[in-house]
Amino acid sequence: MTRCRLCGSTALESVVDLGATPPCESFLAAEHLDAPEPAYPLHLRVCTDCWLAQIPPLITPEETFSEYAYFSSYSSSWVEHARVFVEDAAARLGLGEDSFVVEVASNDGYLLRHVLDRGVRCLGVEPSVNVGAAAREAGVPTLTAFLSPETGAAVRAEHGPADLVVANNVYAHIPDVIGFTQGLRALVADDGWVSIEVQHLLTLIEENQYDTIYHEHFQYYTVASAIRALASGGLALVDVELLPTHGGSLRLWARPEEAAGEPGPRVADVLAREKAAGLQELSGYTEFSARVAKVRRDLLRFLVDAAERGETVVGYGAPGKGNTLLNHCGIRPDLLPYTVDRNPYKHGRYTPGTRIPILPPDRIAADRPDYVLVLPWNLRAELTEQLAYVHEWGGRLVFPIPELSIVEVER
Template sequence: MTRCRLCGSATLASVVDLGATPPCESFLAADQLDEPEPAYPLHLRVCTDCWLAQIPPLITPEETFTQYAYFSSYSTSWVEHARTFVADAVQRVGLGPDAFVVEVASNDGYLLKHVVDRGIRCLGIEPSVNVGAAAREAGVPTLTTFLDPATGADVRAGHGPADLVVANNVYAHIPDVVGFTRGLRALVADDGWVSIEVQHLLTLIEENQYDTIYHEHFQYYTVASAARALASGGLALVDVELLPTHGGSIRLWARPAEAAGEPSDGVSPARAEPRARGRVAEVLDREKAAGLRELSGYTEFSTRVAKVRRDLLRFLIEVAERGETVVGYGAPGKGNTLLNHCGIRPDLLPYTVDRNPYKHGRFTPGTRVPILPPERIAADKPDYVLVLPWNLRAELIEQLSFVHDWGGRLVFPIPELSIVEVGS
């Protein structure tokens, strides 16, 4: 990668190099274990002009998302997060019975089903054939395609402009960030709203969340770089919320530039209400204080990443030498970055479990760790359970409280290795 995909600058600086790994959602069937497996460099760099952090676009969205292994509805907390968002958005945007809501990357309908329940017209745009089919079976109208400006224009022509466009956890997943943003602008009404949730680069750096770097995530945003990306497609940032999801995310509220007013200070629009302007300014100040608009904010990250790896490997090796057992919980994409970077294979982690039946009987990419149903943990009673979706810490401490019955403990690898007693 020689140029920034947002501003075209050639001044890209290394942040962390995680070696080469397979795509994180390319789970293997048993009959694929003797076949070669492609791996691609995973090297995060930051543009020193616009400060967009990014990896090279070595795989295409079509390769990843035509058939997809992630179904949002298997996370109880994520479904509740979506329900709360819909309730709040109805009030904020003023969505009435004649409103129209579009969600881009709508997955299995985890969010739009709450819109359907309110009797509000909606449409999901989801590129994955299998996941979109699950949404339609759940009663959520879903179009199977990728978003670009032409798709946005077609949906607008066929269904009318959207009062609200939602794009949760997809803004990092598209290599053509400018084209995708123009697609969002094509969808939204001239006086409408766009809501985007995406992981915050600030918390990724501060909390050592390097396992969220994988080939599906082409870029990693601060509020400052996100505002610039939105402006590239004719949208203006009007507000931001800090969220705990995925270890720390930002919810960006944007509007068409002509509805939002002229930008103030290059980021917050002049006609945004003062409280919203204040929230944007506060987060921008935090990012600047953390050094994320200069190289100093990035230079120590790779050193801290190396320590996470050493600590986890040391723990697993010591457990094995004591003759104790450790198994995994979850098979998220982030877990595969961690397993591959640390070189953790079945000799140290004999299996992991997952609630998603699609993954049962498959194997993690690269490391070939078997994925089993969750009931296997209670049957085997391991000494430790390594929690790979650490971002669901509170939810999983409650779900896995039964591990206490035999004296088992939970292990969280990030932001630093921690061993947790559960239950009572």
């Protein structure tokens, strides 16, 4: 990487180098276990001119999203998060039967189903063929396409301008951040709203959430860098909310520049927090790599010690973030014989790079392991409840981030 993808600067400084890993959602079928598996450098840098943190665009969105393994509806808490958002957005913006809502990267319709339930016209724009098909089967109108300025203009010409454009957990996933932002502007009405949810770099740094660095995530935002990114497409930030999702996220409320007005007080508040954390100077990034190394050492020490004692450790979940953690730590089936996942698409497949089998969740109750390593740690409350049955045989849960935590579970 020689230039910042947002401002074009060559002033890029290393934040953390995680080595080389396969794309985190490229789960392997059994017949591919003896085939070569490509791996790409995973090196986070920050631009000291616009402060956008980023990795090199070594894979394309087409490689990742043409067929995708992640279905949002398998997380109960995420579906509920979407329902509450739709309810609040409808009240805030006065959405009704005459309104039009577009969601970009709409996945399997987990959010737009709640829009439909309110009688509001909507459309999903989802690049993954298999996931978009699942949305249409559920009755959610969905266009299979990547968002670009041309796609946005075509949707607007056919369906009219959107009163609300939702882009949740996609703003980090596109290497052409300027073109994507221009696509958002093409979709939204001149007096409309854009709502974006994206992980907050502040919590990523403060809470050691380095496993959310993977090849699908090309950039990592602060409010300061998001303001610059939005402006590249003619949008202005007017409000921000701090959310607990994904370990700490931003909900950015933006409007076309001509309709935006002055930003609300929460924007200044978060900008001040980011500045106090040193995220607009190199001092805020220099210790991160050392803390990442400690997470790795602590997890490996626990797994090796458990194996030496003859205790069993299995995994729960096969999220993309888990594959960054497993590959960076070098965890293989000798230390983690399998993981389980609620998504049947992943059953019978293997984690990329580390080749750990992915099984149905009922395998845990059948095997009664001593420990369950929870890879989607961001769903800690939901999964602690789901895994309460582990208490029946004295099993314990292990959370690797922000620091190693071994917990008893109770019914």
